[in-house]
Amino acid sequence: MDVVNQLQRQFIDYSASLHREGFLDDQFTQLQKLQDDNSPDFVVEVASLFFEDCEKLINNMARALEQQQGVDFKQVDASVHQLKGSSSSIGAMRVKDVCIAFRSFCEAQNRE
């Protein structure tokens, strides 16, 4: 039981720090509230879907950016847009903020 308490405390501390450092925002807290006994793995499931989504989108972006004949910024932008959407739905604030910055680079057609 002690171990469980310890782990719980660690989890709470870790969560709090993620919030403090701006990795997570209120939306994530909302999602946590949606989890209950009927859906005990909700957060894990959504997070997993998010990671899969991220992977796919980042691969798309990498491919688009590596194009020899010229980067298709529209495609990169589309992927970033989707990533921004998903990250904001899950509460991954930092990712979302990075996406916003990224998009302005796309608009400026700035490959660097």
Next chain:
Amino acid sequence: MARNGGVAWMRTTDKIDGYDLSTSDTEEVHVLAVDDSLVDRKVIERLLRISSCKVTAVDSGRRALQYLGLDEEIQKKETNGFDGLKVDLIITDYCMPGMTGYELLKKVKESSAFREIPVVIMSSENVIARIDRCLEEGAEDFIVKPVKLSDVKRIIDYTTTELREGEQREGARAKRRGINKRKQREGDDDLSSSPPSTLSSSTSSPSSSIQSATAPSSPSTLDSPTRRLKMTSSE
């Protein structure tokens, strides 16, 4: 029920006779959720289930139309035209490849069978012009993502009220539809001042005050003014 492509089924009951609003077992609202993002679909599905709704989630406008039975390629000749449960509310993402939420909204509003169904648009972009356009086309409401439980609760609340009022209005509405077809395009600013139940009485007085449509928008009390294309005034 088999799982197909991007459609998630919850469970189906045999409510094929469409306007059976007073459901025998529960009064659950059946929502059709449309979003191309899997993460968003999962989140909205959960939000809706927690709000005691039945949810059918699909990944595109096309599939939504198929589900409703509106897809041109798949002719559904059932008189009631429902592929499954009657849909009480459609909630859709705006930015989707293929058919946008706006286009889906238009198609729903153009169909005589489904134009009554309230449609809510979600978008991550808070663009006034976009919001206006959607509301003008008949959207019930416009939610900016990320969607929160409070947003969902609010929508379900007035959809449920709508449904209850709908039972009373049904007859009045049918009559009104015939007479006042053009009025569908007119603004409904009056509604914000009058409680929904007044709608049934509005048929008897073809007043010059512009009453809105039959269609979706009645829940007045919300801060989403539904503006319609003004065609003519009263009869």
